[in-house]
Each structure stands twice: as C-alpha cells, then as structure tokens.
Amino acid sequence: MSRLRVASLSRYLLYGQFSTRGCLRSHVRTVPIIVQRSPSQCRAAHTEAASSHLENVSSPIHVPLRKQLKDEAKKLKASGKKKKKNVNNQVVDGWELTVGIEIHAQLNTAKKLFSSATTSFNDEPNSHVAYFDLATPGSQPIFQKETLIPALRAALALDCKIQNVSRFDRKHYFHWDQPSGYQITQYYEPFARDGKITLHPRDGIAAEDGHGVSVGIKQIQMEQDTAKTMAQPGNVHWIDFNRTGVPLIEIITLPDIHHPATAAALVRKVQILLNAVDACVSGMEAGGLRADVNVSVRRSDDPSAPLGQRTEIKNLSSLKAVEDAIIAERDRQISVLESGGSIASETRGWSIGSTETRRLRGKEGEVDYRYMPDPDLAPVIIGDDLVSHLRSHMGELPDAEVEELIQRFELSTKDAQSLVALDGGKRVEYFWNVVGLLTERFGPNADLPQSRVKKML
Structure with a gap:
C-alpha cells in the first residue's frame, strides 16, 4: 500500500474522512468524527448529523441523572438488599484489602507540555492547537521547560526525591483522542521518586487505621493529556483538541492502603496539597484531577501469602466514587474467590449510582503499550539549585x-x-x-x- 498523501491525512485528522479507494475500502470502517470549531458550526453539524440518521437510528432517550439515581435506589429497595453504610463497611472478616492509586492531575501552566499553544479549558473548541498537538507530519515536540516548575512543587509537597536526570518515553495505543498513536510519558525514568504522604484521623481515614497511616509514593511522572471527546446522537463524536498536550503529572502510590475510606482521604489530601503549592488549580469537581485505583484481596489468615490478583478501576471523578468503587470491587472479588473462581487481570469501570463495577477490557501491560524511549526528546536535567530555591519558597x-x-x-x-x-x-x-x-x-x-x-x- 502506498503512503497516504498529506492532504488525505489532514482530512482524516480534522474531519474523520478516509479515502475509500484501493485496499482501504475493504479494511477500514469509517467512523463519523466531527471536529467542533465554533458554536454555530457545531449546531449546524449536529442538526445535519441528527437529520441524516433520523430514519435509520433511533435517538436515545435522555434520562436525568437525578432520576437515574432514584431508579437505582428503588431497584435496590425492591430487591430487599439494604446497602451498608461505608463507615461500617471498611473491613470484611477473614479478608485483607490492598489498594494502590494512580492520580492524574492537570498542572497549572500557561503552555502545553510539548508545544507553545496556550492551555485552554473554557475557550472555543480547537482554538488553541499547534501542529504537534495534531501529530501533523514534520512537527516535532519541544519541551516547554516552564511546565516543570509546578511539577517540581507538587513533588516537593509530597516529600519526593527529585531526580537530576529524567527521560520521556512513548506509550503506544490507538484512539481518536490521541492523534499520534502514542502518549509521551516518563515510564522508566520519572522526574521524582520515593515520596510519602501522611494521613491523620482528621483527614477522614478509616477508624481501623488508628492514629494515622503513611502511604508511600513510588514515582511522579510528567505526561501529556489527550483530546476531549464529546459523544453525540447518531454515532457522532465531536473532538476538541484544546486539551491535547496539556501537561499532567501522574502520582503512583505504593499498595499501602487497606481501607476504602483511607483511599478517598488520600485523594482528597493530594488535591489539597497540589492546590496549596499552586501546582494544580482544578480539582476533581472540574475534571482537573482523576484517580485510577488498583484493588486486590487475599485471606487474612496468612499474612506471608502474596497479594491477590489486582484489577484496575479507571477514571474515578469524585471522592465518593473512589470509596464506593473500592468497596464494590472488594466484595465482588471476595464473592468470586469464595465460590471457587479466580480473579482476572482486567480494567473495570464505575458509574454514579452503581452497586458493582463492570468489565471494560483485559488489563494492558508493559508489552501491550510497547514502551520505548522517545527519540525526539532530550533528557531533562534538573539542577540542585533550582530544587533548593523551590523548596525554600514552598511556604x-x-x-x-x-x-x-x-x-x-x-x-x-x-x-x-x-x-x-x-x-x-x-x-x-x-x-x-x-x-x-x-x-x-x-x-x-x-x-x-x-x-x-x-x-x-
């Protein structure tokens, strides 16, 4: 197959249009993607798409969230099951819960991570997009060094050791919210390691954790955010590339958490700390901070036994969701093991008002993502003088x-x-x-x- 022309690639990236000549006709299924440009264009595109699908596609009935929650509560009541309050549901006799958390937080920066485009969350869609954000052929990533400052403040607030040399890697996966087909992150050599966060009873930890608990932080890495996808009726998606390349930090904890309330307390405290040092100004309520939790269980009668098979629950967007999802997944895994089954390594999802997690896909690993050093980016060198200056001005x-x-x-x-x-x-x-x-x-x-x-x- 011959290489795609630049014009063809441009039509795909910007409008979701494929050429149907040659082998593409038999192998590629066109997914209608409309790039949102302005409110008037969006309304026109939506009207046209809705009318074109009216005869063949029945529009889903929109049910308000409040009604969804009420319906879920009615179903639960009708089934005769009474949900146990979280405060009394932190432990299950005979079982030990282990939780690790990955927190993604948008940094408070004026520029994106690898382009000079302005970070934008409330402006018109696709109004702040550079060539590299769209993976335009010939464009190159240019590390914006000022994005490192809030990342360092966050790492220092979490008592991490700053690495003098860090490097960027490519994490490969294919989805329309990532035009290049890979995400740039710091998997092998992150800029910060070996931190910790101390939680006190006043932070809202579980009573079973007594006077406090210390949770280790394995590493903090910088990475780029993806585009924002907005699903529309008729299998139409609007893509806003303003968010593409916005700098993130990923905070990866050690599996030191054993109670659901303590997990939620940790996420809350990280959010407060990042806000206090001006590293992240947008919290979970605004989508600026998202949490993934890794959950496993094992029988408590043998503390020397290895940890159980873990599952990951993705994109939890509230503190209540963190606690509720962990409880639901813990109970599911215990039920499976007690019935003689085994826990699969998989990624699961959680919806507001749910009583159980749902399977999304098999768990990806290092081999699936095909991590490799990014050949277009030089190592990041962080001087001790910069770290000392930031530490002394932390407040x-x-x-x-x-x-x-x-x-x-x-x-x-x-x-x-x-x-x-x-x-x-x-x-x-x-x-x-x-x-x-x-x-x-x-x-x-x-x-x-x-x-x-x-x-x-």
Whole structure:
C-alpha cells in the first residue's frame, strides 16, 4: 500500500474522512468524527448529523441523572438488599484489602507540555492547537521547560526525591483522542521518586487505621493529556483538541492502603496539597484531577501469602466514587474467590449510582503499550539549585498550617481544616490578613484568643 498523501491525512485528522479507494475500502470502517470549531458550526453539524440518521437510528432517550439515581435506589429497595453504610463497611472478616492509586492531575501552566499553544479549558473548541498537538507530519515536540516548575512543587509537597536526570518515553495505543498513536510519558525514568504522604484521623481515614497511616509514593511522572471527546446522537463524536498536550503529572502510590475510606482521604489530601503549592488549580469537581485505583484481596489468615490478583478501576471523578468503587470491587472479588473462581487481570469501570463495577477490557501491560524511549526528546536535567530555591519558597503546607491554627488560636480541628481548604486557600488568606491587622493594633505580643479572632471575622 502506498503512503497516504498529506492532504488525505489532514482530512482524516480534522474531519474523520478516509479515502475509500484501493485496499482501504475493504479494511477500514469509517467512523463519523466531527471536529467542533465554533458554536454555530457545531449546531449546524449536529442538526445535519441528527437529520441524516433520523430514519435509520433511533435517538436515545435522555434520562436525568437525578432520576437515574432514584431508579437505582428503588431497584435496590425492591430487591430487599439494604446497602451498608461505608463507615461500617471498611473491613470484611477473614479478608485483607490492598489498594494502590494512580492520580492524574492537570498542572497549572500557561503552555502545553510539548508545544507553545496556550492551555485552554473554557475557550472555543480547537482554538488553541499547534501542529504537534495534531501529530501533523514534520512537527516535532519541544519541551516547554516552564511546565516543570509546578511539577517540581507538587513533588516537593509530597516529600519526593527529585531526580537530576529524567527521560520521556512513548506509550503506544490507538484512539481518536490521541492523534499520534502514542502518549509521551516518563515510564522508566520519572522526574521524582520515593515520596510519602501522611494521613491523620482528621483527614477522614478509616477508624481501623488508628492514629494515622503513611502511604508511600513510588514515582511522579510528567505526561501529556489527550483530546476531549464529546459523544453525540447518531454515532457522532465531536473532538476538541484544546486539551491535547496539556501537561499532567501522574502520582503512583505504593499498595499501602487497606481501607476504602483511607483511599478517598488520600485523594482528597493530594488535591489539597497540589492546590496549596499552586501546582494544580482544578480539582476533581472540574475534571482537573482523576484517580485510577488498583484493588486486590487475599485471606487474612496468612499474612506471608502474596497479594491477590489486582484489577484496575479507571477514571474515578469524585471522592465518593473512589470509596464506593473500592468497596464494590472488594466484595465482588471476595464473592468470586469464595465460590471457587479466580480473579482476572482486567480494567473495570464505575458509574454514579452503581452497586458493582463492570468489565471494560483485559488489563494492558508493559508489552501491550510497547514502551520505548522517545527519540525526539532530550533528557531533562534538573539542577540542585533550582530544587533548593523551590523548596525554600514552598511556604507553609496545609498540615503545618492546621496545627498552627489549632495550637495558637484554639480553633477546633474541623474549623481549622475548613479554613485551610475552603475557597482554594483564599479563606485562610483572609484569616491571616485579619490576624495581621489585629497584631498591628494590639502589638506583636498580644494574645489573640479564639473569641476575639471570631469577632473580627
């Protein structure tokens, strides 16, 4: 087969159109893809696509989410099964749960990872796209070094060791949200390793974890985000390439978590830490942070036995989803093992309001992704002076700030945590401004009890 012409490749990338001459006719099934360009063009494209499929495709009936949740609750009630509250469902007698988490967070940067295009989330679709973002032939990745700064701040906040040399790799998979056919990541030599995050009872961990738990972080790697796919009626998809190439960090924990509530608490604390150091300004509620959880179980009567076969639950977008999905998958695996079955290595999904996970596909491994060093990107060299400068200008992290609020101003743990977490840190900033005004009025050695501070607030 001869090589595709640039014009043909352009029509495929931008409009989803294939040439049907020659061998492509018998081997390629055209999937209608419409690239969203402007609101008016999108409405026109949607109307045309909907009308063309009206005779052959029946449009699915849209059911509001609230009604879906109510229907699920009615079905559960009718079946006679009563869902156990999560607080009383952290352990199963005779079994040990093990969880590892991979957190993907969008970095707070002005440029994309390998192009000078502006990072954009609210602008018109496909208004900030460079040649490399579309994998246009001849375009090359150019590492934007300023994207490294928020990534380093995040790694330092998570107590990681910064690697002086890191390298980029290609992770191959084929989907229309990744035009190049591979994702650039740091699989073999990430920029940060060997961190940890300490969780306290006030963070919302399971009561079974006692006074606290330390979760190890295996590595943090930089990688690029994919395009945004928006499904439309009639097997039509709109693709917005504004998100393609947006810089991400992937935080990979060790399998040190053994209770569902503690897993959700870890994701919450990572989100607070990333926000506190200005590394990530968009949380789970806005799609800027997503979590994948790896779940396995084994019988607790033999602690020396190897960990059970793990499954991965992808793209959990809320803290409640993290806890609920882990509980559901734990119970499913226990049921399978107790009935004499075996756990398959697979990727599973979770939907809001569900009571069980669902199989998506077999679990990909290193061989499936065909990792290889990216030949177009040089190693990233990080100097110790840069790391020292960032470390010295980190400011006070949330745990230290909460402790100071409790000890100095006699605030309750709940009030101190709320003050630090609310409004993206602006609430506690206002608090310290009030404290500064009080100090100016009454002197630096003045006692500022809780009652006076609350009165000023």
